[in-house]
Amino acid sequence: MEKKIYLDNAATTKTKPEVVDAMLPYFSELYGNPSSVYEFATQNKKALDEARLTIANALGTESAEIYFTGGGTEADNWALIATAEAYQDKGKHIITSKIEHHAVLHTCEYLQKRGFEISYIDVDEYGIVKLDQLEKAIRPTTILISIMFANNEIGTIQPIKEIGEIAKRNKILFHTDAVQAFGQLDIDVDDLGIDMLSASAHKLNGPKGIGCLYIRKGIKIRSFIHGGAQERGRRAGTENVPFAVGFGKAVELAMTTMKERTKKETELREYLIKRVLAEVPYTRLNGHRSKRLPNNANFSFQFIEGESLLIMLDMNNICASSGSACTSGSLDPSHVLLSIGLPHEIAHGSLRLTLSEANTIEELDYTVDKIKEIVDKLRKMSPLYEDFVRRR
Secondary structure, eight states, X not given: OOSOEEOBTTTXXXXXXXXXHHHTHHXXXXXXXXXXXXXXXXXXXXXXXXHHHHHHHHHTSOGGGEEEESSHHHHHHHHHXXXXXXXXXXXXXXXXXXXXXXXXXXXXXXXXXXXXXXXEEOBOTTSOBOHHHHHHHOOTTXXXXXXXXXXXXXXXXXXXXXXXXXXXXXXXXXXXXXXXXXXTBOOOHHHHTOSEEEEEGGGTTSOTTOEEEEEOTXXXXXOSSOXXXXXXXXXXXXXXXXXXHHHHHHHHHHHHHHHHHHHHHHHHHHHHHHHHHHHSSSEEEESOSSSBOTTEEEEEETTSOHHHHHHHHHHTTEEOBSSOGGGTTOOSOOHHHHHTTOXXXXXXXXXXXXXXXXXXXXXXXXXXXXXXXXXXXXXXXXXXXXXXXXXX
């Protein structure tokens, strides 16, 4: 197939033309600083407020609780570090899971070096957080629970409402990294008991370089970036108006199309999973079979290296991933796959395919045919596979 087949939408998505069109005037025509007082600038302040309101409505909250950031990573860092600093007089214990994005895990490591204690909760074989272990981990000094909404590698959706109830019952703040979930799943922060939530525009057909942190009213966390009084004194720096407008437009489109779009993505996902599992032997699906993001399929193929598979798929115009794009340079197996119990040799042979509504059955057929061909070729080169066949 001549055209590029893009199956890495968990890494980033294509910015929709409507989003680009909405952004363009704010680069060259309406370029005023929204903090200025004259009318030319107040137009930008209005655009910023409208984008903030759109995002708030999508989360079932008020615009005063939405703060723009430079992306999901900044939002995660802000939620964890600022909460730790603000509530350390109450305690210095934080609970998270072993399968979080590195934006959370590395921030927890940073906090550990500064005297905070972190409990890392196990997940089951499908990647679902063990709630009994979560409850047992709670101490009088616990100030924050941070559990992702849905996993970026295996797509498993967490029992967020139950976690929110546990946090509320124990008077502990609850943060969720919803970078993969926002725009794919219905999210109502009040109903789910979420106190802080991170999101990013480029995961839902918006621009890269902007995200947001939802902070429930009454939570006394401090600024993460210091300087001016922007974002109601909580995040200094001249606001990125074009990107905020693009984020708002992307959210508007995502909410309008969610039902129809995710239905199509789920149908494509199921078709893909069915073919791969039926036609490629010694393959397993990673993550929960049904409690997973509509567009996520993650496989492990025994007796091969995932990196070789990715390179050969790329040679056939197929864009895929072995896991998080943020760790693509690492030779270590995925911490997520190890946490669900896969041995190193199987975790190394993983492939993440994440779809969009733009993908077609024809593209998936071509992809599965190439996977079969490449996996067979790689296995014939594997001494491990040769030994396995000989012993059968």
